[in-house]
Amino acid sequence: MSPKRLCSLLLFIGFAATRFDLATTARILGFFPSPSISHLIIHAAVADTLAQAGHDVTVFGAAKNVYPNAKYKYIELERKTLDNAFIASMVQSSMSFYKQFGTFLESIATSANDSITNPRVQRFLQEHGPGDFDLVIAGYFMNDVHFGLAAHFQCPLIVSFMIQPVMTVNRMVANPSEFAYVPTLMAKQKQPMDFVARVKNLFAGIIEEMFISVFSNHLQQNLYEYNFPPDRYPPLDEVRKNVSLVFTNHHFSQGPIRPNVPNLIEIGGIQVKEKPDPLPTDIAKILDESKEGVIYFSLGSNIQGSHLTEEKIKIMFNVISKLPYKVLWKWAPNELPGESKNIIFREWLPQDDILAHPNIKLFITHGGMGSVVESQYHGVPMVGIPLFGDQPSNMANVVNSGYGLSVDYITMTEESLNSAIQDVLHNPKYKETVQKFSRLYRDRPMTPRQTVVYWVDYVLRHQGAKHMQSPAVHLNRWQLLSVDVIGFLLAIVLISAFVIIKVFKLICCCGKKNKLPKVKKAKQN
Structure with missing residues (x-):
């Protein structure tokens, strides 16, 4: 080989190695300020996956690190989680979620502003600027103001969303709404929709659009202009168009079936471990020795006993304490609702690892999407007690799909709760249906974690992958x-x-004039 060719080959190899190194050792900032721990679990799973793949990942989170053994650098914002009074009002109110949506958005906007004005964040922004990060991943929860971080570092932006995409997420990448056959999250409709269902879905979409366009956008616009002044940063509308990808914790097998633009990537089940971690010794002993089966009961990471009324707590305890099964009940941090030989109370339980155990017979859940996904993945039937937010809609889908039953919290009685539990425990159709779906849900060309790594590297290789963006993003x-x-x-x-x-008319008028009889003039004498 000639020296010239050898030199060219070495230059090519060096360039390729540099490109490969850029794609595998990118500096990534994850900003996950949602006060909900269940949201942090999803977003941090994305960050952990990228750190495991060799990227240099820094994460800001609003609570303690949910993955303490992760390879990313974690900066806790040391903020309070969701306000107890606010959660209690959401749980105990009989009003629909739409009627509480205005208050809800105001609370989220306040939380978003607290995050970006946090002294640790402000100091970090002062110390780091353009070129210090190759990518920003923003955990999304009506916090468009945080998209300004990508403008600050002048790098591509990826959005991580913890459930199926809602209208505001679809709008980021111009994903079509298709109200005629795609149910909105809050409409609680199932495909295919009949005429009445389509009417309800359209009205739900219009209401959601009004809240997003008028109320939420106004709040976020004001926050953005305050934190990212127009003399130094591009406007919020332009920053929104910088979204390279949206990762959504959803999979088409869960429904609804809908068209997606190329840069909306489904990573449903990203928080589920491909191989469960070993269980705590005492929990493992209980599960291994209970051959008749164990029931797992959790109302999620945000709900505490103080959010529930004494009447409802008593109903749940009276029903569960009479069941002929061991029950693992996540309860924190209040006084225990009672004592029973069959109930094991714990302030924290490794939910994903527990649901993976073959002796779990039933999952009593609040219906949060993360919990529903984990139950579907492991093939465990459910009884839901949805409390607020997307939970009623999630459980409506569970019921419609045949994976379990749902009990309304406001009207719940011992009879209604016990009836639902007994039906799901003793009717094999629920277990068979959810286990069949579990096989379907897992059948993919790539795992959620592999999908995340591939598409993040793709965005990095192609400097934001603007070629994937729908032209509709730039249309009003x-x-x-x-x-x-x-x-x-x-x-x-x-x-x-x-x-x-x-x-x-002109032709008609001319025709009429031509047809008029000519009047002969009288001869003059």
Whole structure:
């Protein structure tokens, strides 16, 4: 080989190695400020996956690190979690979620502002600037203001979302809404939808659109301009168009079936371990020795006993204490609801690892999407007690799909709760259906973690992967609906019709004049 060719080959190898190194050792910032621990579990799983793949990952989180053995650098914002009074009002109110949505968005906006103005974050931004990070991953929870971080570091932005995409997430990447056959999350409809269901779905979509367009956008716009001044940063609308990808903790097998743009990537089950961790010794002993089966009961990471009424706590305890099974009940941090030989109370339990155990017979859950996904993945039937947010909709889908039953918290009685538990425990159809779905849910060309690594590396290799972006991102609402085109064509039709009518009238008038009898003038003497 000639020296010239050898030199060219070495240069090529060096360039390729550099490109490969850039793709595998990128500096990534994960900003996950949601006060909900269940959200942090999803977003941090993405960060942990990337750190395991060799990236240099720094994470800001609003609570203690949920993956203490992760390889990423973790910076805790030392903020309070969701306000207890606010959660209690959401749980105990009989009002629909839509009626509480305004208060909910205000609370989230306040939380988002507290995150970005946190002294640790402000000091971090002062010490780091453009070029210090190759990518920002923002955990999304109505906190568009945080997209300004990507503008600060002048790098691509990926959004991580913990459930199926809602309208505001779809809008980031111009994912089509398709109200005629795609149910919105809060509409609680199942495909295929009949006429009545489509009417309900359209109204739910309009209400959601109004809240997002008018209320949430106004709040986020004000917060963004305050924290990222227009003299130094691009406007929020432009920053939103910088979203390279959206990772959504959802999978098409869960439904609804819908079209997705190329840069909306499904990673449903990202928080589920491909191989469960060893259980604590005492929990493992209980599960291994209970051949008749064990029931697992958890109302999620955000709900505490103080959020529930004494009446409902008593109902749950009275029913569960009479069951002929051991029950692992996550309960924190309040006084125990009672004592029973069959109930083992713990302030914290490794939910994913417990649900993976073959002796788990039933999962009594609040219906959070993370919990539902883990139960579906491991093939465990459910009884849901949904409390607020997307939980009623999630459990409606569980019931419609045949994976379990749901009990309304407000109207719950001992009879209704016990009836649901007994039905799911003794009717094999629920277990068979959810286990069949479990096999379907796991059948993918790549695992969620492999999917995350591939697409993040793809965005890094292609400097933001703008070629994946839908052109619809750059159109306004009227252009998306083709109102301007329809108006233009309608104007042409109307003008043409006007001209034709005028010409026709002119022709008719001329014809009439020609047909009029000529009047002979009288001869003058």
